[in-house]
Amino acid sequence: MTTATPRLKRARSFRALEPTRGGLVVRYIWLSIAAVLCFFPFYAMVVLSLKPGLAVQFPQSLLPWNLSTASYEQVLGGQNLLVWLGNTLIYAIVSVVAVLLLSAMAGYAFAKKRFRGKETMFWSFLAMVMVPFHVTLIPTFIVLAKLGGVDTYWGLILPTLANAQAVFLMRQFIEGLPDDLFEAARIDGAGEFRIFLTIVLPLCKPVLATLGIFIFLWHWNDFLWPLIMAKSSDMWTLTVGIASLQQQNVPLSVMLAGSVVALVPIFFAYVVAQRYVQEGVTSAGIKG
């Protein structure tokens, strides 16, 4: 498509593959079209949430004037939205902290320690990745129910802490850390847990950040599990709450306002942690 000019041909520099002006413009055009299509649902969500009360008509309703925030007042005031937000925050943050801690500990042990049964244990972790959660869903629910965990934070959070991928990731990363640091500390008489906290964890910051943001995202968007475990409406997470709004004959603009409110925190988190997210995805992909 881009034919090299004689000048570049002679130079044989990397510049040859750079798009020409014309090529760049074309690229911008089709990327922009794709971006618009991709972003359209979000745009529609915001605009329609600002048009309370009316029957929506396409395309007039999508025009960004005649806006009113009445639906937001309704959804923030009337429904338990803020409660749901709080529940989701608790669910996500506690899970992140717990998973990071536990998987870092386990990963460290697998990576740097020798102990009896290590191989077996590791293989069993591996095997668990294979089992889809639907097989475990109902028995986990039944057991937690019998233990009185339905409608409780601990019942909601605990089963989601068993995260094999997190353990693998931590092990992978920690394996790459040089032993000298630990040995030196051990010689100085530092206790194992102290070594873990003061040396290992700080070194793991990048992978902890990446893992952390993924776990956060996953929990924030989790639907089926909270749907089953959180029964009373003041225990719902945002996803369950918003889904229930649909069934309550709430006006469309109010529903969309709720969805927008639920999306804002996670968009914000993404913007802040973009780098880690993208790195996390790509590193997982490269390893295959």
Next chain:
Amino acid sequence: MRYTKTITAAAVAATAALALAGCSGSSGGSDGSKKTVTMWIYPVIADEAKHKGFWDETVKAFEAEHKDITVKYEIYPWANRDESLSTAIAAGKGPDLVYLIPDQLSTYQKSIEPMDSYLPSAQKKDILDNVAESVTIDGKLMAAPILTSANALMCDAKAFEAAGVTDYPKTWDDLEKLAPTFKEKGIYVTQYFGSPDVTLNMTFYPVLWQAGGSVYNKDGSKVAFDSTAGTKALSLISDFAAKGYIEKDLISTMPALEQTALATNNVACTWQSGPSDVTSFWGEDAIKILPPLTDEKQVSYGTVGSLAMLKGAKDKEAAGEFAAFATDAENSKKFDLASNFFSPLKSTGELYADDPIQSAIEKTIPTSKVGELQPSARAVMGVLAPEIQAALLGTKTPEQALKDAAAAAQPLIK
């Protein structure tokens, strides 16, 4: 040797899990001195503040008379209430009292403690006969009725005006004759909610009953909707769908009400929505309540709301006392007036003499039916509703749809 440790551990865990699942939930001992009663109720009174106000008042009055009993109530949303309730019962975490309609009484009958011995006999005798019948299974009164309701035929005066129609429909033939006239003005003659979330009691069964059919046969051992009456009923609606006399989108989804034709005065008559749904869109003057349509029979869906006690209740006496209190003539009357529903009792008399809409609905209660009570009712709806959708979308003939549904439903009847 390498794996035995893990396998043993896993086996132990699994056995523990199954064992826990198998053994029934431990019954918490009541501490004798202070008794607690928990109740789950749903937004029967749509305004949450008003609803809470009613129960706070009622509970206060009750606790004043019964110093040793505390009552705790929770208002749960209508959505997914069966799932929540059955899950809670399975987990042994159900309430002591719960608001149920006759269909549910049948589904949960194994978990319900009959109300017979907890209601004073005078109160029991005061219950309207057809109401008492609808909450009785195997001769036992399963719950204490607190309200009744009926889904009459509701027509939009504005829509009729716009189409220039003066006579309101009484029979299926009337409706069919009116349909083209309305279509010319861009108005649907009726609506049908085909989404599997909507109970068939509200949508299809009334039509089935009007055609003279029934969901089950006399002893409830087989389904009977795949009869000529059933085909006739389904054909009525699928013809409407094919000819564009009902809103097509509603066949599979439930959009917000203000997005549907009903809200914009573009539906002539419906038996699937009530005055509370449309008052804000139509204005009260446009609401016309009529007796249900007649084909072979004149019948509509009506329900009875009742408080049932679950077998897992710790203090059954206390729960029974509160149930009796909340559903006695005085309190149920208050509740019914506050919620715009009707009384299940004889002694309360006519509640809405001066409200034209409500009294019109009240008059249709004698021709209403609470549904056919079977434990498998909801599961049967689960296989019938999609087949109805298929017929409405024209991918199956009504006869074939009902036949397939019957075949799928039969194994569900245990």
Next chain:
Amino acid sequence: MTTTPTQPRPPAVGGRPDGDRRDGRPPGLTKRVLARREARIALLFVLPAFLLFLAFRFGPAIAGVGLSFFDYDISGELDWEGLKNFERMLADPTFWQAFGVTLAYSVLAVPISLALSVAMALGVRRAFRGSRFFRSVFFLPVITSLVLAGAIFKWIFSTDGPWSAIMAPLGLGGSWLNSTVLVIPALVIVGVWSRFGYGMLIVIAALQDVPREHEEAALMDGAGAWNRFRYIVLPRLKPTLFFLAVIETTASFQVFDLVYVMTQGGPAHASYSLVYMLYDQGFKYTDYGYAAAIGVALFVMTLVVALIQRRVIGRQK
């Protein structure tokens, strides 16, 4: 030089064959004691995670398979059914419908999502002004829960919505969610929208590994963009694409949120996926044993596909 009796010593990290030779160990602490101490501490570190696994993965996995041999409902009675649940399942037209729906959805969603991921990745792989912005926009749907996006997509596909308006001239107007044939394509569109950004990032990373000189050389030889892609880039991408295919297929087999929020399995069970059926049977009708059987079926399906894909990748290498 090993002291742990049962296991071969794992290769030491950092290149030292036996690191503890050089440290100044306090006298009296034999290697054996140290090793045991190490093992104890290590177990302590692993135990919390392992216990969680035992309790919430292992145990339930076995129980989940076990439950499928019983009849268990809300009354709490556990009745042995043997293979009855599976017989019922294999004879149940609804199950096969769900199987077909899940398969149809995956067969459509996975290739389209992969193609889109590759196309977009090619578009934004090189850094240019705004490339990061585009990447972010394309990734936004990935972090958006489909439950939250469901409401707006329901409107988009409704008869009065934009999609129907665009499709009307092609004769495909009217709500796609209302058509037993078009409902799956509609769901595929939403599914692909929500996932292609993820694949895009992975492909971008893989593209970095394609040596620029090769593409350059091809360019010098006059190869057009398509040929450059087909003969230089694509072969290098194959492993990544297979990896993506496995991930996307597994995700498509488990489609639930989308169905729950947009169609509830309708119309007429035309979008009744396997996980939705599991949820329906288990939690709506409390037929836990039957739902467990469906879970097992789903597990077997995923396993089979994973094995097939592994065999294919293996052959590639």
